[in-house]
Amino acid sequence: MLLWTAVLLFVPCVGKTAWLYLQAWPNPVFEGDALTLQCQGWKNTPLSQVKFYRDGKFLHSSKKNQTLSMGAATVQSGGQYSCTGQVMYIPQIFALTSETVMVQVQELFPPPVLSASPSPEPREGSLVTLRCQTKLHPLRSTLRLLFSFHKDSHTLQDRGPHPELCIPGVKEGDSGLYWCEVAPEGGQVQKQSPQLGVRVQAPVSCPVLTLHHGPTNPAVGDMVQLLCKAQRGSPPVLYLFYLDEKIVGNHSAPCGGNASLLFPVKSEQDAGNYSCEAENGVSRERSEPKKLSLKGSQVLSIPTSSNWLAPWLPVSLLGMIVFAAALLVYLRPWRKAGPLPSQIPPPAPGGEQCPLYANVHHQKEKDEGVVYSVVHRTSKRSEGQFYHLCRGEMPAAQ
Numbered sequence: 001m002l003l004w005t006a007v008l009l010f011v012p013c014v015g016k017t018a019w020l021y022l023q024a025w026p027n028p029v030f031e032g033d034a035l036t037l038q039c040q041g042w043k044n045t046p047l048s049q050v051k052f053y054r055d056g057k058f059l060h061s062s063k064k065n066q067t068l069s070m071g072a073a074t075v076q077s078g079g080q081y082s083c084t085g086q087v088m089y090i091p092q093i094f095a096l097t098s099e100t101v102m103v104q105v106q107e108l109f110p111p112p113v114l115s116a117s118p119s120p121e122p123r124e125g126s127l128v129t130l131r132c133q134t135k136l137h138p139l140r141s142t143l144r145l146l147f148s149f150h151k152d153s154h155t156l157q158d159r160g161p162h163p164e165l166c167i168p169g170v171k172e173g174d175s176g177l178y179w180c181e182v183a184p185e186g187g188q189v190q191k192q193s194p195q196l197g198v199r200v201q202a203p204v205s206c207p208v209l210t211l212h213h214g215p216t217n218p219a220v221g222d223m224v225q226l227l228c229k230a231q232r233g234s235p236p237v238l239y240l241f242y243l244d245e246k247i248v249g250n251h252s253a254p255c256g257g258n259a260s261l262l263f264p265v266k267s268e269q270d271a272g273n274y275s276c277e278a279e280n281g282v283s284r285e286r287s288e289p290k291k292l293s294l295k296g297s298q299v300l301s302i303p304t305s306s307n308w309l310a311p312w313l314p315v316s317l318l319g320m321i322v323f324a325a326a327l328l329v330y331l332r333p334w335r336k337a338g339p340l341p342s343q344i345p346p347p348a349p350g351g352e353q354c355p356l357y358a359n360v361h362h363q364k365e366k367d368e369g370v371v372y373s374v375v376h377r378t379s380k381r382s383e384g385q386f387y388h389l390c391r392g393e394m395p396a397a398q
Helices: 002-019 309-331
Strands: 020-025 034-041 048-054 057-062 067-072 079-089 092-097 101-103 113-117 128-133 145-151 154-160 164-167 176-184 196-198 208-212 223-229 237-243 246-253 258-264 272-279 284-286 290-292 375-377 387-389
Touching: 020 079, 020 101, 034 048, 034 079, 057 067, 113 176, 113 196, 128 145, 128 176, 154 176, 208 272, 208 290, 223 237, 223 272, 237 258, 246 258
Parallel strands: none
Antiparallel strands: 020 034, 034 067, 048 057, 048 079, 079 092, 079 101, 113 128, 128 164, 145 154, 145 176, 176 196, 208 223, 223 258, 237 246, 237 272, 272 284, 272 290
């Protein structure tokens, strides 16, 4: 009786260590390996009601099966494992617990890293090389890795042995999020790289400047808007506004598009040739100039050298009048005054009428005597009307 008591006291005490133990294989275990746990009794003693635990939490139970398949191991599969089971020692049944076993799943290869050469912000038209980089664990260096490349939700290159992808002559449409995926040949492990943003830098196109104001030329106090737009070009775009060659304003467009400058016309100095410039770090382009004219600018633009004519115009006209009058006086023939029409004597008794104008004789010292004859009209006394010519000579001047 005392012997059975000693055996019963000895079995449970020893059973917690040597009577039940847990094995995990393979060892070492890598990602993708089939992880298996086995709960065994001392000298393969049959067990019943076997239960498995990880980090103190229940995983699985079986009435007779002492093996648990964990499937393909991952890094998250590691932890502290243990098992419990029942052993029958006639006439009693004992519940035994194994020691904990530390299972550490080793990384087959680290997550890949995708890089772009020469830069993730290449210029349009250049060659870009995407490189997917990772490395196998030294204990599994004989494995073969396969690489695939993706952009957004599209596959650019299916799995293959080449860790690089070349994109010649990139365009602005090639901008986007890129990532690669690596998997061992015939294995179940696959890892993706973090996404890499690639932004192709396209040069800006020549901007177009538009002037916005009222239906007529603006005047002092009116508002004028300058609108500058480059049809293409990678953002951000910096716009500069010029009056002739002087910068009068600037505006940044972080997402591209256009920019505007609104200003009031303060003076005539705001008139002139306006232009705008677009720049995005890749290229710089200048628009064609647009001329802004103000109301009344034509009058104000008369050269000052002509203004002196205005006050002298009346004097000039007066001088011309005086000159014309003098010319007429100079060209008018001289005449000696005869009797005025009211002093003409009555008709002669014989019916002959005296001349309407008297003969005029003018003689200078060197001139010969000249007699001017005039025609006079006689009154109607007979059947018809006739003209009578009177001739005579004036006495020589004394």
